[in-house]
Amino acid sequence: MGSDIGANIRRLREAHEWSQARLAREICRAAGVAGDPVGRQEVSRWENGKRTPREWLPFIATALGVSEEVLRTPQKPAEPPLPTLADFLPEGDPLSPLQAHSGRRTGMGAVVDLRQRVHGLRLADDVLAGGDLIRPALRELRSAVKLYREGSHSGEVGRQLLRQIGELTQIAGWIASDAGQHEEAERIYRLGISAARQAEDHTLAGNIAGSLAYQFSNTGRESEGLTLAHAALNDAGSKAPPKARALYLDRVAWAHTKAGGIENGQQAMRALGEAGEALSEDGPGTESPAYLYWVDAGELRVMESRVYTELHRPLRAVPLLREVLGGYDATHTREMALYLSWLAVALADANEPEEAAAVAERVITLAADISSERTAERVRVILARLRKYAKVPEVATLLAEHQAA
Template identity: 80%
Template structure:
């Protein structure tokens, strides 16, 4: 019976769109108790069946706005539920505060310092590759988690710390993924998702989930990529900032593309463009979305066309993007050129494809990125169909 109760509590909490921490606060409010005798961990124990709610059950039902019977009766869903972001949280609680915090008092000053370091790391990722940044990124993440777990702080400061841990996990996960450390990256993304959910920051949670979905789609887990990309979009809700929704829809488009599903991919691209059109210069939005603009949507659109073998649409878009791209962003330049090389090969232009591939190889030589290395392998494999063309054979022999 306790297992049914736990599943029912979780179902009703998800229906309300609440985090476990939010439910804990609402239960205490309904019960009229001072302090926080019920916390997020206690709710987690109820939902996993590790502990029975007992005397708290009426207050849980009241907080959720359902009769007690709705929580105690066996529930038989008509069909398996779609995954939600809660399904991707890490096991246990790696962010649980220590039972006795002996550390120094943490205030907003330390939060601001951490925020500056996170932003600096994000800017560094614009020009450096994962292999160069993974060590400092992991050091910063471990330091931030330790600061939250061991320091003494108010509830407001704690939430801001969790938000910075989530932001740091997103960029550290991205860096680890770029370095080819996919298992490490997935663990980092899940940690960040837990932090974002506890901070009740749905936009940040969507960014983390979308980043992980992108990795899944690119590493042979296409079905999971679609499910998680959709869960990220649904979890953020319609009130998410315009740039955030555009980014989530971009991830959905890519997930469907990697699964070979052209129609939903194109539909998501159209919705992403529509979402971004609702953004205005003065609109509020998280600073970490600074890079999401019409140019980035054009990049994704061109990549989708390339993957779907529609070179006549992909080539003009990619050339337009590359004509105005910042040459200091070597990794991204190499990546975008790799898609142009593929699109040119698909358009039966092997000589131009070979010349573009030469640039990709040259740019990638000094970039410590598994993503660019993988794209070089993809380009060379595609060019092999034109081995009899002298320009292509020269590129292939040089790479060998």
């Protein structure tokens, strides 16, 4: 019975597009109680069947606008439930405010200051690698969480702080992943999903989840990456801004590509097409979060070319990559090295080992000055792919010079 009630609470909450924290507040309001006797963690326990609401059941029903009987009646879904981001929240609640607030009251000025620092870190990531930024990124994240947990603030300031913590985790997780610290990155991303959901910012939650899904797909956890990429898309819903939806679909395409197989390849191409359609809806009348400034048609072409490369369709990948690289900002050294690495692999697949070796040499030169595990891994992939052409003089020279890699 408890599991049935929990499933119904979750189903109805998601139909309202409420976070667990929002439902907790509505329950307390329905019960007419002050403070927070019910919090996100308690709602999570109910939904997971770990506890039964009992005395809170009437107030849950009131908050959700249904009868108690509806909450008790088992539901038989016609099809398997869609994946949800709730399954990827961290254990406990690392963002729960401390009971005794010893810090001074935090105002909107602190939110503005944090927003500027987050944006500065994001811009720094455009030109610096994870190994260079990991320490300042973690320092900023610890400071932001401490400000939220230990300070005293209004509900609106608290939500804005949570939103900025979410944005900070997205870039800090990306930096940690680029530095090769994948466990740390996963912990950061899960914290961010929790912060964004508590702030009821579904677009931001989807962006953070998509980044974690991307890491899963690239680190041998393809099945989890596929599930999470779809959860990010499903949870954000059709109301997400066009740029955000295009990015979610890009992540879905990559997750299907890395999962392998003919059917997944077809799903990847379908998602790429939908991503392009979503981005085409972006225009003067639409508004997207500032952190999606980099999502444009060029980025979609990059993902499309990578998918073609991974699917061993070099005749489609090579022209796309050359087009993108022709107009790319050379100051973004890491991205330039990464995109060139895909071109090198696609050229090898196209049976152009001499040209592939020349591009690979450029990748290795760029990667030598970048403290990025992503670029280091791509160098290893290129060299492994070129070994079948070891008798080609240009390739033999490259392998001899860089065999330590």
